[in-house]
Amino acid sequence: MSNNQAREEALPIFISNVTKTYGKVFALDDVSLDVKQGEFLTLLGPSGSGKTTLLMVLAGFTRPDHGSLRFGDREVIRTPPHKRDVGMVFQNYALFPHMNVAANVGFPLKLRNVPAAELAERVEGALETVQLGGYGERGIDQLSGGQKQRVALARAIVFEPRILLMDEPLSALDKKLREHMQIELRHLHDKLGMTTVYVTHDQREALTMSDRIAVINHGKLMQLDEPRTIYDFPANTFVADFIGESTFVPVAVAGGKVSYDGATLQTAMKPDGATKYNLMMRPERLSFVSGRKPKDVNVFKGTVSELVFQGESFLMYANLSDGTQVAVRGATQKDAMAIVPEVGESVSLGLHKDDTVLIPDTGDMPA
Amino acid sequence: MSVAESLQAPVAAQADEAPNAAGLKADAAKERMQLLGLCSPALLLVTVTMVLPVIWLFYLSFLSDEGTFSLEHYHRLTASKAYARIFYTTFQVSVLTTVICVAIGYPLAYFLAQLPRRAAALCMITVLLPFWTSLLVRTYAWLVLLQRKGLVNTWAIELGLWDEPIKIVHNLNGTLIGMVHIMLPFLVLPVYASMKAIDTDYVKAAANLGASPIKAFWKVFFPLSLPGLFAGALIVFVLCLGFFVTPAVLGGGRVIMVAMSITDTIELFFNWGAASALGVVLLIMTLGCLFAASKLLNLDRILGGGKGGH
Secondary structure, eight states: OOHHHHHHHOOOEEEEEEEEEETTEEEEEEEEEEEOTTOEEEEEOOTTSSHHHHHHHHHTSSOOSEEEEEETTEEOTTSOGGGTOOEEEOTTOOOOTTSBHHHHHHHHHHHTTOOHHHHHHHHHHHHHHTTOTTOTTOBGGGSOHHHHHHHHHHHHHTTOOSEEEEESTTTTSOHHHHHHHHHHHHHHHHHHOOEEEEEESOHHHHHHHOSEEEEEETTEEEEEEOHHHHHHSOSSHHHHHHSSOOEEEEEEEETTEEEETTEEOOOSSOOOSOSOEEEEEOGGGEEEOOSSOOTTEEEEEEEEEEEEEOSSEEEEEEEETTSOEEEEEEEOOHHHHHTOOOTTOEEEEEEEGGGOEEEEOOSOOOO | OHHHHHHHHHHHHHTTTSTTHHHHHHHHHHHHHHHHHHHHHHHHHHIIIIIHHHHHHHHHHTBOTTSSBOOHHHHHHHHOHHHHHHHHHHHHHHHHHHHHHHHHHHHHHHHHHHSOHHHHHHHHHHHHGGGGSOHHHHHHHHHHHHSTTSHHHHHHHHTTSOSSOOOOSSSHHHHHHHHHHHHHHHHHHHHHHHHHTSOHHHHHHHHHTTOOHHHHIIIIIHHHHHHHHHHHHHHHHHHHHTOOHHHHHHSTTSSOOHHHHHHHHHHHHOOHHHHHHHHHHHHHHHHHHHHHHHHHHTHHHHHTTSOTTO
16 A cells, blocks of 8 residues: 555544543543644643543543544544544553464454455564564564554554554653654654544653644643644643743733833733733743843843753753742853853843743643 | 671681672571571471371371281272262362353453442452351251252242252252352452453453454453463362362262262271372372363463463
8 A cells, every 4th residue: 555545545533522521520621623634643731631531532442421523524423442443552552462463463454354365464564664574473572662662553553544543652661762763653654644643741752743732731722733833832821831841920011012120021922912921931042141132132130049050951040130030041062151150140131032922821820 | 706706707808809798698698597487487387287297198098907008098999980980070070160160250250340449349248258158057058948848949839930849959960059159259259350450451452453342352351361260260170179068968978079988988987098098199180180280271370360461
């Protein structure tokens, strides 16, 4: 089967008004979102946010209270899991321990009555796709974590499902392998072209792999956007805090003008009518300013309170005039470090106006 | 002081190459001795109540009535057809009991394993309830229920299931009913435990890959529950081989198993040698079954809780 063909067959997913309650707790609270054909969409949220529940609804393992779920034109909300025809990679892989690698990967084909010769061929093909060609006779016990991961993936794609679901598939791997697999999974997705829904609590993983990210908290969709947009222009305090590091500085808004400590700020966009705003400061977007104020940069004055060396970067904490502590991150090359002030010195921090992002203060400020 | 000096002397001598090696080795040895010390009461108990009597049993079985060494008791066992019948009955009752226990116990364990934790605990108590009653009481209770004018016959006739009282006790049927009742928990417990240890994701994965619930059960759940099933069946079978009270009471003299034959030999004929020979043969046959099972089924895995696959 050629790649283009697979791409054509990938199905969009339409989720509308899906609600699931456990007692009085909303695991999913009226969630509506569409996954485009062939897209790599990540459901991102802290544990207990409902992201896994949503994936389980897609797979058919969790029965929602109400809502609609369509794969392409087909309504599947009441379709049992074994008739949904979606591939899934489980968090703990769920490889059958009483079968070898080939039997595991061949399992879905056998159920579909694929003739033996074709079955063997497709199993080997799937194993080659995940770079495990020739591993068919191995027992599951004999595989490393990374290899199990690949077998689970091969088993999920071997029957050429048009939708692929992944539930934190890399969480059991060590950091190096995880980062390697992130790139590899993304390449595989581009090659096979299946519509992919990926669940993770790791924001860096989400930013690395996704076409779009759906941030979920308390069973609600907080924001659905491309990684850059999510990072640069978070829609609310939760997203701003959950993705990346950020400090929130309360600012005064009056007559369309934004000011902090008496000085008017240049902002990326105009305030849109909320009553209270916080300024989001990303540690890596702040810089040291000396001498004259550069064009298009807002300057904040403060006093250095702590300096932490973290290997590839340093982290500096400074107290602004109103007492808010902000963090500044910078690279640790010699010349960059030369201008870092000592603890107790006063410092001027610059924030480009495009990085001066206002977040409506919805009252759920993180601690 | 002298102890301390003698301990330190070799340490000092080796200090250049491997500092403290001797001292660390001594510490490790001491810890092993302490562990051994902890299990010594159990070890002593097993030796006195198990190992010594078994040796005594072997010794007795080779003594003739005159007190000299002989194989006469074993000769009698092989010569007499009555003994062959007894061993046949023993295995017949054990196999049948095991098979019926599996047929009833596996679905029961499956049902329990699907229940939410609390309900399962409650049901498990009802499974274990019989353990709190004496074996003898339970056996006699069956006698009362199953006899000619017992509850079962009376009710069945009143309901019109059959017209005449039928014989359901003092024969093989009665023996099996009683034994299955007593053995069932021994099967349900290990099967339930092994089912609970099966990750529900396996069954979900099977469904996701296209297996209907029935296929998912037979291709994934059932094979993974087999170690527990084998363990339970083996326990039931081995316990049955040496069973006494229930066949004695409910068999009505028609179902004679080895354990009963041993009692008769001692109580009626005061022949300790012959009784010991019977005991030895039963013991060896039981060990033989365990050995065969371990060869066939990889017993370490079964007794290890069936987690070999993980």
